[in-house]
Amino acid sequence: MNLYLRYFDQEAFATNVDQAIDFLKSIPEIGMDESLEADVRDYAASDVCYPKRYKVRPRVYFIVIKTTAASMRDFKDKKALRSTPSGEHRENVSPSVVRLNQQQPGWYEGALDFKRVVMIPATGKFEYRDTHFVANVKALSALDCYNRIVEYLRQRVDSRSQFPSAKGKNFAYRYLGMWK
Template sequence: MNLYLRYFDNEVLVHSVEEALDFLCSIPNIQVTPDLEDDIRNYASSDVFYPKRYKIRPRVYFIVIKTEAATMADFKQKKALRPMVENTVRKENPAVMHLNEEREGWYEGELNFKRVVLIPSSGKHEYRDTHFVVQCKAISGWDCYNRIVDYLKERVDGRSQFPSAKGKNFSFKYLGMWK
């Protein structure tokens, strides 16, 4: 496993922790302490593959990234990307995959949104989570979402916030063909 290190415009791809520490020692602004050395060694030997950021002073960092790239060119061209492990792959919302699928008929759409409401006792406004369910005629899940949002925008405070159609706060299901 190789390590890519970067501090501003100084960058290097090394094949061992010792080479990484030599690179860091060559930069005058970075003070290599025994704790920093131990942390880099632990990071290099661990199973963790996310980039590691080390603070030098406020808003100044250097990064260390584990890579399987053999050369800097391979690293820059992302030729040594690790394949995603099945359990770390983000689960796609199955409804999102069918959002644009055109299928005329009745849809049931559910939307959770932030509705602005007036508090009578104080005269101020606040956001309230609101669950809205409707059955409507639509051409697709996307059309169903747009019809719901258009309907609500005419009836609630303009400062209300609506979620993305691709997010977890909107869902729909096809009920059948209209007659």
């Protein structure tokens, strides 16, 4: 397992933990000490595959990423991604996204919970209010239903209002049947 290290615009690709520690020692701002060196060695030896972030000072970090890439170029080109047994990269698409895009022309009942900007008359200030909106829409798919509802609302509410993603829990739909 190789290591990719980055601190702002300084980056390195190390084939072993000693190279990674030498790179970190070459950056005086990091202040490499024995405990940090031991922690980097433990991370490199562990089975954890997630990137590790180390704090240098408030809001300043360097990262260490484990990779199976053979070189910096392969890492940047993302050639070390996990692949399926057949060797091809498989798209991870959730069933809900597939159902959203499924073409089924007809009437849909779409329900959307969004944050609407409204003015408080007493103070003249604005605030976000949770708003529930339900509409029957003639659409080609559930995603088309969502897009039509959001387009309709954007023309009628404050432009600062926030609309949820069609894939989230704040959008629900029900197919009502074919149009006539």
